[in-house]
Amino acid sequence: MIWFKKEIRANGEEAKSVKVPLGLWVKCDxxxxxxxxxxxxxxxxxxxxCNYHFRISAAARIGMVAxxxxxxxxxxxxxxxxxxxxxxxxxxxxxIKAYQKDSANKDAIITGxxxxxxxxxxxxxxxxxxxxxxxxxxxxxKITRVVERACETGCGVVIFSSxxxxxxxxxxxxxxxxxxxxxxxxxxxxCGLPYISVLTDPTMGGVTASFAMxxxxxxxxxxxxxxxxxxxxxxxxxxxxxxxxxxxAEYLLEHGSIDMIVERKLMKxxxxxxxxxxxxxxxxx
Amino acid sequence: xxxxxxxxxEKPVEEAEKRLAELLSYNTEGQERSAAEIAxxxxxxxxxxxxxxxxxxxxxxxxxxxxxxxxxxxDYIQNVFTEFVELHGDRAFKDDPAIVCGLAKLGExxxxxxxxxxxxxxxxxxxxxxxxxxxxxxxxxxxxMELAERFGRPIFTFIDTPGAYPGIGAEERGQAxxxxxxxxxxxxxxxxxIATVIGEGGSGGALAIGVADRVLMMEFSTYSVISPEGCxxxxxxxxxxxxxxxxxxxxxxxxxxKLGVIDRIVKEPVGGAHREPETAYKNLKTVFIDTLAxxxxxxPEDLVGLRYxxxxxxxxxxxxx
Numbered sequence: 033m034i035w036f037k038k039e040i041r042a043n044g045e046e047a048k049s050v051k052v053p054l055g056l057w058v059k060c061d062x063x064x065x066x067x068x069x070x071x072x073x074x075x076x077x078x079x080x081x082c083n084y085h086f087r088i089s090a091a092a093r094i095g096m097v098a099x100x101x102x103x104x105x106x107x108x109x110x111x112x113x114x115x116x117x118x119x120x121x122x123x124x125x126x127x128i129k130a131y132q133k134d135s136a137n138k139d140a141i142i143t144g145x146x147x148x149x150x151x152x153x154x155x156x157x158x159x160x161x162x163x164x165x166x167x168x169x170x171x172x173x174k175i176t177r178v179v180e181r182a183c184e185t186g187c188g189v190v191i192f193s194s195x196x197x198x199x200x201x202x203x204x205x206x207x208x209x210x211x212x213x214x215x216x217x218x219x220x221x222x223c224g225l226p227y228i229s230v231l232t233d234p235t236m237g238g239v240t241a242s243f244a245m246x247x248x249x250x251x252x253x254x255x256x257x258x259x260x261x262x263x264x265x266x267x268x269x270x271x272x273x274x275x276x277x278x279x280x281a282e283y284l285l286e287h288g289s290i291d292m293i294v295e296r297k298l299m300k301x302x303x304x305x306x307x308x309x310x311x312x313x314x315x316x317x
Numbered sequence: 318x319x320x321x322x323x324x325x326x327e328k329p330v331e332e333a334e335k336r337l338a339e340l341l342s343y344n345t346e347g348q349e350r351s352a353a354e355i356a357x358x359x360x361x362x363x364x365x366x367x368x369x370x371x372x373x374x375x376x377x378x379x380x381x382x383x384x385x386x387x388x389x390x391x392d393y394i395q396n397v398f399t400e401f402v403e404l405h406g407d408r409a410f411k412d413d414p415a416i417v418c419g420l421a422k423l424g425e426x427x428x429x430x431x432x433x434x435x436x437x438x439x440x441x442x443x444x445x446x447x448x449x450x451x452x453x454x455x456x457x458x459x460x461x462m463e464l465a466e467r468f469g470r471p472i473f474t475f476i477d478t479p480g481a482y483p484g485i486g487a488e489e490r491g492q493a494x495x496x497x498x499x500x501x502x503x504x505x506x507x508x509x510x511i512a513t514v515i516g517e518g519g520s521g522g523a524l525a526i527g528v529a530d531r532v533l534m535m536e537f538s539t540y541s542v543i544s545p546e547g548c549x550x551x552x553x554x555x556x557x558x559x560x561x562x563x564x565x566x567x568x569x570x571x572x573x574x575k576l577g578v579i580d581r582i583v584k585e586p587v588g589g590a591h592r593e594p595e596t597a598y599k600n601l602k603t604v605f606i607d608t609l610a611x612x613x614x615x616x617p618e619d620l621v622g623l624r625y626x627x628x629x630x631x632x633x634x635x636x637x638x
Binding site (some may be wrong): 042079107109110111112113115116118120121126133150152157168169172173175176177198200201202204205207208209210211213214215216217219221222237240242243244245246260261262265266269270272274275279287288289 | 383421480482483484485487488489490491492493494497498500501502503504505514520523524527528540541542543547548552553554558561562566567568576578594618624625628629631632633634636637638
């Protein structure tokens with residue numbers, strides 16, 4: 033049942049402004065449909081009309097895959113520092129403060145340990161609403177620690193990425209997090225432990241060009257934007273229109289960059305199945 | 318000292334340098350007066366350049382790092398090493414001319430060399446894609462690193478790129494994966510790896526050949542997570558604020574040494590490497606020989622372990638228990 037029809041003007045054009053009532057209703061970013069908020073929430077923040085996967089918080093993400101009561105957060109006290117005294121239109125210090133005030137998080141990632149359908153794993157989930165999920169020293173350190181902890185305790189790693197890339201306010205230090213996290217995953221690989229990378233909307237830049245693309249298995253959510261360079265930068269560089277669906281999960285699957293696209297409702301079972309199948313004590317000849 | 322292209326901030330020395338070049342070209346006539354005049358002018362130019370170059374702003378360093386007459390990767394390879402043999406291709410898609418790789422000798426030691434290559438004239442620039450590699454370039458570099466490891470050869474990389482190429486084909490063939498794979502593999506290489514930023518160290522496209530035991534920088538090169546122009550466009554919403562961005566990003570060698578991101582600065586001749594390339598080659602060769610001798614003392618296990626610790630320690634954060 034469609035509750036609100038798009039208003040069509042006499043000349044056939046759709047009305048440009050759709051007023052979205054606050055609170056009870058949300059407008060789907062993809063199909064534009066106005067949906068009862070509770071209905072979206074019950075559906076794991078997926079649009080019931082068009083299957084668009086809304087961006088969700090790190091906490092919600094963990095809640096959807098960790099067995100109830102099993103998640104133990106690690107390194108919650110690691111906080112960002114303005115090491116370079118960086119100032120653009122605003123001081124980085126002040127940006128950090130402002131984001132921390134509006135967020136339950138100290139930076140753009142939550143890491144910890146949990147069970148997924150009974151299989152123990154180290155988890156990391158990005159908080160996109162914190163400075164666009166950008167990777168600075170805190171994100172790099174927490175990912176590195178969680179991977180090192182997996183090596184020590186012999187379990188697999190699952191990272192849910194959602195990031196615009198490196199955090200410019202930490203300049204070269206953020207670039208170096210790409211090397212640091214990738215090196216840690218090199219150790220995990222040497223330990224023979226599985227790493228499943230889940231790419232959610234959006235996963236870009238230095239995050240894609242480091243740990244996000246290093247999964248033993250790489251999963252993406254439907255329609256997630258995934259790439260190295262941003263679509264606008266590419267369009268400006270080549271001065272051409274980008275192909276339909278460019279840098280979307282489906283496009284990456286077609287081009288062989290990822291293993292599979294998994295809907296949110298199937299994510300938990302897919303992860304536990306993969307982790308179990310890649311565990312060293314299963315199926316080894 | 319012959320300069321062909323002057324930067325905006327070099328205006329004060331341009332006339333004197335031009336005059337000097339003119340006098341040098343007439344030198345064959347052997348006039349006494351001209352010899353004295355040359356010596357005097359030469360001294361004057363050197364003095365002025367030294368003064369100018371001792372207080373470059375970050376955005377001026379960026380201009381020098383991108384200077385069209387600056388020595389490029391192949392210039393260093395051909396002048397620091399001997400017996401260079403170029404090796405081509407990623408064995409999967411194509412040969413990327415934006416990255417050159419091969420075997421060479423440093424003194425008596427056979428080594429593997431690689432680096433991003435820019436072009437000098439329009440035709441060359443297009444051929445080299447302005448030093449911006451595609452995934453196949455990074456995969457060629459990876460192939461050479463693994464070759465070096467198999468044969469126990471030290472690796473020398475030369476970083477000089479605005480960044481990895483942002484294009485449709487690059488994305489389709491996995492630009493991000495190609496860079497990521499290099500970062501991970503470089504961290505486990507069992508041979509010495511020495512990286513040198515010779516011009517522009519542009520972001521992930523630079524780092525993809527930069528996970529090294531020692532990271533060196535030529536005095537007037539830059540290394541950054543994003544170009545000053547790109548940063549200004551995003552954070553200042555105005556690309557013309559690149560000067561401010563260059564300053565905020567701390568992209569020059571002295572700042573990066575302080576941050577512990579690089580290990581050593583290699584001195585350039587007065588007025589930059591492009592004015593006296595021979596001096597730049599000589600300086601770099603001396604540092605290469607020293608650095609390699611240091612690294613050869615280490616076992617493969619120590620190399621891998623120390624390289625891990627080096628990058629593991631990068632980053633600044635606070636921790637509340």
